[in-house]
Amino acid sequence: MSASETPAGPATFEFTADNLALAQRIIAKYPEGRQASAVMPLLDLAQRQHDNWLPRAAMDYVAGMLGMAPIRVYEVASFYTMYNLKPVGKHFVQVCTTTPCWLRGSDEVLAACKRKLGIGPGETTADGQFTVVEVECAGACVNAPVISLNDVYYEDLDGPSTEALLDTLIRGETPKPGPQNGRINSAPIGGPTTLTEMAQRNGVKPASQE
Amino acid sequence: MPKLTIDGIELEVAPGTSVLQACEQLGIEVPRFCYHEKLSVPANCRMCLVEMEKAPKPIASCAMPCGEGMVIKTDTDTVHKARKGVMEFLLINHPLDCPICDQGGECDLQDQAVGYGFDRGRYGEEKRAVKDKNLGPLIKTIMTRCIHCTRCIRFSDEIAGVSVMGATGRGEHMEIGTYVEAAVSSELSGNLVDVCPVGALTSKPYAFTARPWELRKTESVDVLDAVGSNIRIDTRGGEVLRILPRLNEAVNEEWISDKTRYAHDGLKRQRLDRPYIRENGKLRAASWEEALALTAAKLKGAAPEKIAAIAGDLADAESLLALKDLLGGMGVASLESRQDGSAIDAASRAGYIFNSTIAGIEQADQILLIGTNPRWEGALVNARIRKRYLQGGLTVTVLGPRVDLTFPIEHLGNDATLLNAIADGSHPYAETLKAAKKPLLILGSGALARPDGAAVWAAARAVAEACGLVREDWNGFNVLHRAASRVGALDLGFLPAKGGRDLAGILDGARKGEVEVVYLLGADEIDAQNFGRAFVIYQGHHGDRGAHRADVILPGAAYTEKNATYVNTEGRAQHTRQATFPVGEAREDWKIIRALSGALGKPLPYDTLQQLRKRLADANPVFAQVDRVTPAAWGAFGTAGAVAAAPFTLPVENFYMTDAISRASATMAECTEAFVSPAVAERTGTHG
Numbered sequence: 001m002s003a004s005e006t007p008a009g010p011a012t013f014e015f016t017a018d019n020l021a022l023a024q025r026i027i028a029k030y031p032e033g034r035q036a037s038a039v040m041p042l043l044d045l046a047q048r049q050h051d052n053w054l055p056r057a058a059m060d061y062v063a064g065m066l067g068m069a070p071i072r073v074y075e076v077a078s079f080y081t082m083y084n085l086k087p088v089g090k091h092f093v094q095v096c097t098t099t100p101c102w103l104r105g106s107d108e109v110l111a112a113c114k115r116k117l118g119i120g121p122g123e124t125t126a127d128g129q130f131t132v133v134e135v136e137c138a139g140a141c142v143n144a145p146v147i148s149l150n151d152v153y154y155e156d157l158d159g160p161s162t163e164a165l166l167d168t169l170i171r172g173e174t175p176k177p178g179p180q181n182g183r184i185n186s187a188p189i190g191g192p193t194t195l196t197e198m199a200q201r202n203g204v205k206p207a208s209q210e
Numbered sequence: 211m212p213k214l215t216i217d218g219i220e221l222e223v224a225p226g227t228s229v230l231q232a233c234e235q236l237g238i239e240v241p242r243f244c245y246h247e248k249l250s251v252p253a254n255c256r257m258c259l260v261e262m263e264k265a266p267k268p269i270a271s272c273a274m275p276c277g278e279g280m281v282i283k284t285d286t287d288t289v290h291k292a293r294k295g296v297m298e299f300l301l302i303n304h305p306l307d308c309p310i311c312d313q314g315g316e317c318d319l320q321d322q323a324v325g326y327g328f329d330r331g332r333y334g335e336e337k338r339a340v341k342d343k344n345l346g347p348l349i350k351t352i353m354t355r356c357i358h359c360t361r362c363i364r365f366s367d368e369i370a371g372v373s374v375m376g377a378t379g380r381g382e383h384m385e386i387g388t389y390v391e392a393a394v395s396s397e398l399s400g401n402l403v404d405v406c407p408v409g410a411l412t413s414k415p416y417a418f419t420a421r422p423w424e425l426r427k428t429e430s431v432d433v434l435d436a437v438g439s440n441i442r443i444d445t446r447g448g449e450v451l452r453i454l455p456r457l458n459e460a461v462n463e464e465w466i467s468d469k470t471r472y473a474h475d476g477l478k479r480q481r482l483d484r485p486y487i488r489e490n491g492k493l494r495a496a497s498w499e500e501a502l503a504l505t506a507a508k509l510k511g512a513a514p515e516k517i518a519a520i521a522g523d524l525a526d527a528e529s530l531l532a533l534k535d536l537l538g539g540m541g542v543a544s545l546e547s548r549q550d551g552s553a554i555d556a557a558s559r560a561g562y563i564f565n566s567t568i569a570g571i572e573q574a575d576q577i578l579l580i581g582t583n584p585r586w587e588g589a590l591v592n593a594r595i596r597k598r599y600l601q602g603g604l605t606v607t608v609l610g611p612r613v614d615l616t617f618p619i620e621h622l623g624n625d626a627t628l629l630n631a632i633a634d635g636s637h638p639y640a641e642t643l644k645a646a647k648k649p650l651l652i653l654g655s656g657a658l659a660r661p662d663g664a665a666v667w668a669a670a671r672a673v674a675e676a677c678g679l680v681r682e683d684w685n686g687f688n689v690l691h692r693a694a695s696r697v698g699a700l701d702l703g704f705l706p707a708k709g710g711r712d713l714a715g716i717l718d719g720a721r722k723g724e725v726e727v728v729y730l731l732g733a734d735e736i737d738a739q740n741f742g743r744a745f746v747i748y749q750g751h752h753g754d755r756g757a758h759r760a761d762v763i764l765p766g767a768a769y770t771e772k773n774a775t776y777v778n779t780e781g782r783a784q785h786t787r788q789a790t791f792p793v794g795e796a797r798e799d800w801k802i803i804r805a806l807s808g809a810l811g812k813p814l815p816y817d818t819l820q821q822l823r824k825r826l827a828d829a830n831p832v833f834a835q836v837d838r839v840t841p842a843a844w845g846a847f848g849t850a851g852a853v854a855a856a857p858f859t860l861p862v863e864n865f866y867m868t869d870a871i872s873r874a875s876a877t878m879a880e881c882t883e884a885f886v887s888p889a890v891a892e893r894t895g896t897h898g
Binding site: 004074 | 343376379380389391
């Protein structure tokens with residue numbers, strides 16, 4: 001990995017006033033002389049401020065703020081896959097393809113992305129609206145397969161529901177987060193099978209007991 | 211003191227010794243790639259696996275401290291199988307390009323693959339390839355060969371003090387490099403080539419030049435600064451092909467500066483290969499007889515007070531003594547070896563050497579740098595200060611221009627009068643120095659070359675005396691010289707005798723016609739146009755500034771071409787050894803002076819190097835103590851007086867070109883272009 005493989009980005013980068021205050025609070029969590037420990041949250045903050053990707057200027061800025069050699073920051077930023085060193089679309093579609101999601105049909109989800117957006121993993125649509133990437137376990141295996149769209153999880157997907165999800169986004173609307181097949185969180189399909197009375201009190205219809 | 215058993219041999223080691231070091235003490239060789247004695251221990255190559263009793267699996271011996279009652283086995287089937295496995299993984303992505311690799315023949319991976327490699331690959335997948343990086347004019351990279359030992363990262367981080375190397379990406383995509391396109395801007399960068407165990411980082415100027423088994427190796431000493439780094443000169447067929455460091459814990463450990471390592475191509479350019487005589491304003495080739503006869507005639511024809519001699523920065527002790535004996539015997543008093551106009555003299559040996567020794571820096575807890583940039587004036591001294599800094603508990607204070615020394619400094623300012631203030635206790639820093647356990651000051655040679663150099667010298671002595679730098683068991687007064695010849699010349703008293711002229715006096719006298727003959731022994735750092743109408747004899751090895759003005763040129767030998775003695779800034783006498791012959795008709799310097807004494811009809815009383823060395827030892831006993839530092843008795847030196855308020859200026863403007871050899875070097879010119887010119891342009895705003 002080297003800088004020549006990534007876009008140059010802006011010449012300078014600075015935190016906004018709000019983010020600067022937040023950055024100071026993050027740095028203050030670490031004992032004196034251990035400020036470099038704040039590098040990961042600060043990089044995340046910089047990435048959120050800068051359209052979800054980290055230009056070199058931002059990494060240098062964080063390095064200067066923490067008194068680190070810039071290369072030490074490049075090492076961290078290039079090691080972790082959740083830091084984007086290239087621009088990504090407004091909707092950053094992270095499709096989990098690790099075993100549980102794959103067994104439950106993540107191939108279908110990826111294929112739906114390809115059908116709808118015309119891009120495969122690692123690509124960005126020409127209008128800069130969508131980037132699709134494959135990610136390792138998103139940690140929501142009970143609701144596999146899963147897409148993490150920016151910070152929001154869309155779960156229990158299949159081909160058609162993924163297409164519907166993307167359609168909603170293309171229309172400029174915000175789809176309802178969570179399971180896309182009618183499940184409530186990670187409760188069984190069809191409704192709760194335990195704690196049924198509590199479910200009824202909360203207005204949820206339990207699974208029919210036959 | 212833990213006691214352990216290695217391969218059935220019981221031994222006791224110092225606490226903190228690693229298993230690998232304990233094995234080395236027994237002479238058991240443990241293969242390794244990432245472990246390096248001078249660097250931190252990451253234990254990431256896994257090649258040094260050994261078996262430890264009661265451990266469920268092999269352990270990395272470099273990172274395992276010896277414990278009481280440990281039983282280690284280094285030669286079992288498990289160990290061999292484990293190491294073979296590691297080697298097979300290392301070789302998965304390593305190209306099989308040994309025949310075209312510069313590391314071939316001195317490659318750790320190659321050597322260890324003989325012992326632990328498999329005779330075929332079992333890996334059928336695609337190999338990975340890595341783009342090469344541009345690390346500047348000295349280091350060539352072929353990154354596909356890299357085995358990720360991270361020695362280069364640790365070296366640049368820990369020893370060189372420039373954190374530019376790193377490992378970016380992860381897993382299969384991990385790459386060693388600088389991430390951003392950047393040359394490794396360190397005066398120690400050449401050592402990266404040495405620490406790299408494979409052919410990923412190799413020497414750019416030496417690329418495709420020779421194989422190690424073709425080279426003749428000569429152990430010698432570097433003279434391009436006053437540190438006296440120990441070097442090994444590799445030659446083939448009368449040509450110096452490369453220079454490598456040689457281990458000397460007291461001086462350079464196992465590093466050398468880039469100038470030491472790469473300036474040797476200057477030995478092939480601009481050489482004076484035969485005598486020359488100036489006729490009608492033009493130099494013409496001449497024979498030795500002619501040149502010596504002319505020189506002798508001119509020396510005989512002038513009155514002794516109208517003759518002067520100036521010795522240069524690369525002059526060896528033998529030729530200095532011979533010239534002093536020859537001219538001194540004729541009654542010449544104007545001998546000068548301080549061609550920077552320094553006020554230093556031989557009043558007290560403790561006043562002009564690095565008393566605490568370079569290794570002694572590691573004991574200091576407070577260092578005051580006066581008008582010096584040790585990074586450029588003695589790169590290995592700076593590396594030693596950095597080593598001490600990394601151990602913790604050291605404060606470095608700078609009086610002089612603020613420069614990046616690779617470690618944090620406290621800046622007192624750049625007002626030379628502060629020296630007086632510290633000496634009389636009116637400056638608060640005096641208390642800091644007094645409170646320190648082992649305080650140390652380093653006086654730059656540039657500070658002594660000021661018009662008030664003698665007062666600066668005396669003021670530094672006053673600081674040393676007032677603040678307790680000089681004690682029974684500790685002498686923290688140090689002068690950091692730049693010229694390899696300087697301490698030797700001072701030890702021999704190659705200085706104006708009674709009634710003699712110093713540098714300014716010689717130049718002045720030459721302009722006014724009062725000095726008629728000037729003998730330059732490799733003196734190139736003075737503006738030779740100042741010699742007026744004087745007859746200039748130049749003895750040296752490069753057609754540099756001195757030779758351009760010369761009326762007769764006596765071609766001498768460079769430091770790789772003669773057996774000579776140099777005294778480093780610590781006062782340590784060391785011998786260079788002849789690795790090649792002088793070019794053309796050039797001769798060893800002392801022999802030229804001996805021949806000249808014959809032509810003058812006053813032959814010097816030594817015909818062999820042994821006789822001359824004996825004479826050297828008689829002249830000053832330090833020359834008999836080769837490679838040892840004799841502590842010098844403290845005495846008075848300098849001229850008490852007020853130090854002028856002028857700020858200190860640094861004498862070295864370009865680290866890569868400080869003498870006739872490095873000025874002739876193409877590699878050093880490239881380094882200047884890459885590292886110095888951009889910085890100068892930035893400072894003066896002359897670019898674009």
